[in-house]
Amino acid sequence: MGAGLEVGGVAVTNPDRVLYPSPGVTKKEIIEYYIRIAPRLLPFFADRPLVMQRFPGGVEQAGFYEKDAPAGTPAFVALHRHYTPSAKREIRYVVCDRVETLIWLANLAALELHIVLARTDDPERPDMLFFDLDPEPPAGFAQAVEAARALNEVLGELGLSSFVKTTGRKGLHVVIPLERVYRFEDTRSFVHAIGILLSRRLPGVVSEPSGTHVPGTVFVDYPQNAAWKTMIGPYSLRATPEATVSMPLAWEELREGLMPEDFTIRTAISRTGDPWKGFFDMAERLPVVDHE
Numbered sequence: 001m002g003a004g005l006e007v008g009g010v011a012v013t014n015p016d017r018v019l020y021p022s023p024g025v026t027k028k029e030i031i032e033y034y035i036r037i038a039p040r041l042l043p044f045f046a047d048r049p050l051v052m053q054r055f056p057g058g059v060e061q062a063g064f065y066e067k068d069a070p071a072g073t074p075a076f077v078a079l080h081r082h083y084t085p086s087a088k089r090e091i092r093y094v095v096c097d098r099v100e101t102l103i104w105l106a107n108l109a110a111l112e113l114h115i116v117l118a119r120t121d122d123p124e125r126p127d128m129l130f131f132d133l134d135p136e137p138p139a140g141f142a143q144a145v146e147a148a149r150a151l152n153e154v155l156g157e158l159g160l161s162s163f164v165k166t167t168g169r170k171g172l173h174v175v176i177p178l179e180r181v182y183r184f185e186d187t188r189s190f191v192h193a194i195g196i197l198l199s200r201r202l203p204g205v206v207s208e209p210s211g212t213h214v215p216g217t218v219f220v221d222y223p224q225n226a227a228w229k230t231m232i233g234p235y236s237l238r239a240t241p242e243a244t245v246s247m248p249l250a251w252e253e254l255r256e257g258l259m260p261e262d263f264t265i266r267t268a269i270s271r272t273g274d275p276w277k278g279f280f281d282m283a284e285r286l287p288v289v290d291h292e
Contacts (some may be wrong), residue, residue: 007031007035007103008099008100008103008190009100010037010074010103010104010107011107012027012031012103012107013107014026014027015027015031016028016161017058018148019055019058019059019109019111019189020058020241020265021058021059021060021243022241022242023242023265023266024178025176025214025243025265025266027106027109029265029266030106030111030237031103031107031285032219033237033268033269034069034099034102034103034105034106035099035102035219036051036137036253036257036269037235037269038047038099038102039104039269040101040234040235040248040274040276041186041233041236042096042097042098042099042279043279044233044234044235044257044279045096045097045113045115046096046097046114046146046232047084047095047097047119047208047246048082048095048096048115048116048118048119048120048122049093049094049097049115049116049119049228050063050093050094050095050108050113050114050115050188050230050233051066051067051093051114051115051116051121051230052066052067052078052094052105052108052112052113052114052202053065053066053110053111053112053113053114053239054109054110054111055109055110055111055239056108057238058109059111059240059241060241061241063111063112064237066204067091067093068091068092068093068094069094069106070222071246073094073098075090075092076098076100076101077095077104078094078097078098078101078117079092079093079094079095079097079100079101079107079161080092080093080120080149081093082123082228083153084228085205086230088221091232093197095120096113098136098174099204110279111237111238111239112231112232112236112238112239113236113237114230114231114232114233114236115230115231115232115233116228116229116230116231117129117187117225117226117231118163118184118227119131119180119182119229123227124183124184124227125180125181125182125183125203126178126180126182126184126187126225127177127178127180127250127280127283128175128176128177128178129175129176129178129225129226130173130174130175130176130191130224130231131148131151131173131174131175131194131195131219131220131222131278132167132171132173132219132220132221132224132231133147133148133151133168133171133172133174133219134170134171134217134218134221135171135217135221136212136214136216136218136220137215137238138212138216139145139154139204139215139217139218140170140217141170141171141172141258141259141260142171142243142256143204143218144161144218145172145255145258146171146202146218147172147174147198147202147204147205147218147220148164148172148174149251149252149254150201150202150205151198152164152174152192152199152251154194154198154201155174155176155194158289159163159223159285159287160176160284160286160287161176161282161284162174162175163175163176163177163276163279164248164249164250164251164254165243165246165247165248165276166245166246166247166249166263167187167238167246167260168231168232168236168237168238168240168244168245168246168259168260168263169238169240169244169260170260171218172254172256172277173231173232173246174252175231175282176284177279177282177283177284178283178284178285178286179283180283181283181285182286184197184200184226184227186227186286187286188222188223188225188226190286191220191221191222191225191275191290192207192220194220194289195207195220195222197289198220199220204216204217204218205218205219205220206219206222207219207220207222209223218245224250226251232246233246233269234246234247234248235247235248237265240260242261243259243264243266244261244264245263245264245265245268246261247263247268247271248274248275249275250273250275253275273288279290
């Protein structure tokens with residue numbers, strides 16, 4: 001794959017550029033990863049605006065977020081136009097619904113792909129909610145695992161099925177697919193209420209903004225359940241030294257000794273089975289939760 005070549009009909013520049021220096025991961029390897037993982041990734045990205053985090057100089061240099069499709073975006077890339085009052089302008093969000101778009105994003109060094117929680121045809125009605133379990137040192141991934149397992153028990157008692165993935169950094173996401181009958185204020189209130197219940201069951205869990213960054217705690221970041229807020233997409237790379245991936249897991253994989261670094265660009269594609277298969281077929285209705 002040399003300079004000026006095409007991959008899947010998409011122009012690729014500097015394929016041998018190293019974007020993850022520590023493991024020596026090149027743009028070519030990133031493109032190959034996204035081509036191979038596309039069948040599992042695309043169902044979570046199709047019909048959904050995304051926000052890119054680009055690292056043209058590699059992960060050891062500062063990256064930048066980009067909501068708006070850049071100049072020169074190819075015609076095959078689907079776009080969703082949304083007027084943003086705060087910016088007082090229309091933003092052209094990229095919608096990644098095909099392998100060619102994944103290749104194009106990788107060529108842009110868009111290493112992190114963040115998705116909103118609703119689809120383009122009704123962006124005010126989420127089709128998923130998520131619990132962002134964020135440990136604050138000296139709490140670490142082990143404490144996030146403990147919180148996630150306790151959360152799964154709480155949700156199971158309410159009759160809800162949930163899915164878990166690593167964030168690719170220090171925490172975990174517990175995600176529930178939804179019937180599209182709720183507003184974001186509904187899902188945000190639900191996640192907040194469950195977070196309060198979890199904090200009463202498991203010492204060290206906090207679910208109030210005042211608890212953010214309290215050392216040794218795991219914060220349930222419920223405000224992330226809002227219109228146009230984003231979640232790192234399943235199977236997206238992260239801009240970490242190890243080239244970690246936000247990896248969907250089976251609940252039984254949440255065990256002692258598990259680490260985010262277990263799931264990288266080089267290990268993700270060798271995994272068998274799909275623990276999130278049928279995710280959207282399991283859309284849930286939310287019960288009323290009394291947390292008083």
